[in-house]
Amino acid sequence: VRKSKAETARTREAIVSASADLIRSRGIGGTSLAEMMAAAGLTHGGFYRHFTDKEELVSEALRAAGDKVVAIIRRNLHKGGLPAAIETYLSVSHRDAQTPICPFAALGSELGRGARKSKAVATDVLGTLLTDLARARPNRKKARQQAIATLSTLVGAMTLARIVADAGLSDEILESAKDHLLE
């Protein structure tokens, strides 16, 4: 059942897009090829018509996920400046989202031990995010250092808030990090 070139391209994008959501919600190791294909409405056998191996799909899915965070952060920065971006990122709804926004918080420790391709993509996305956050700072000299500290706090707070079994403590982590960053 061969498909047209246009349809093949659309199918590939659908697999990448569905996988971007899946890996952020279940992790890279926790998501199988069959699940990623099924999420795009396909069976697992056709996978290798689009990708050379799992690592290739994961790195492309990571790029798609990265583009989404960047877009969301940018939109928030434009609308309400740094405070808006911080409040959106550290919101309870982001913490509890079935599909988390941020791949760094969702996949952080897994990416640290991950494949080269994925790390290269993550590095690129991180660079873009830091540039955007630095632009939102008045003090040009310290802008980049502040951007790095802010992003570290955001990712760390979200990671810890998701680990914690105590709902009150989890909320407190988000609130404290938010208050600290908005001061």
Added chain:
Amino acid sequence: VRKSKAETARTREAIVSASADLIRSRGIGGTSLAEMMAAAGLTHGGFYRHFTDKEELVSEALRAAGDKVVAIIRRNLHKGGLPAAIETYLSVSHRDAQTPICPFAALGSELGRGARKSKAVATDVLGTLLTDLARARPNRKKARQQAIATLSTLVGAMTLARIVADAGLSDEILESAKDHLLE
């Protein structure tokens, strides 16, 4: 080849201790029961004489790892105050360590999707860490909020520094987070 009660207890501790190191270096999903048993000098078959399942060993290993970080942070706080703890945590040697010190940075995203037992242990360890860090703050009112922000920044910066494929950017993340926290 039955062993004495004392020796059995020592064996169990050895498995937990070896596993605490293994899961921090390879992740929970990336470490098999056979590897954890082998690290303690045993074959995998005897596993169930000591634990009911993998989850039980992982949560105990997490406790052991947590106790170690708490001890290291405490030692640093007593010797050189908050600055010493921050510099040790965000050091290049901690980033590159074969066995990372901090289970939150090493297993963060995995724990977020992890089992209840592990999350409960992580919550407990986190609470201890926050109490210790808050005690190192002069301003009593804001001490806890600052402790949470500091730990978030530490964990986030280490996570990001390990993800990044660019060595220069990785170093910059550690330095910037350090400078920010020491101001």
Added chain:
DNA sequence: TGTACATCAGTGAACGCGCGTTCACTGATGTAC
């Protein structure tokens, strides 16, 4: 204190299962003339 028996730590083989990957097959698409 000595003897007889029950217990159980540890081994190594085996289990069922899900995984990433491969493959024969299908039929619509793309291409050469």
Added chain:
DNA sequence: TGTACATCAGTGAACGCGCGTTCACTGATGTAC
């Protein structure tokens, strides 16, 4: 423009492998008398 053939997206079965878990077996330890 029409025809004949090559291409290839997608299916579903099959592969080898490593995993967590189970089990029969061993022999030293623990216990009851």
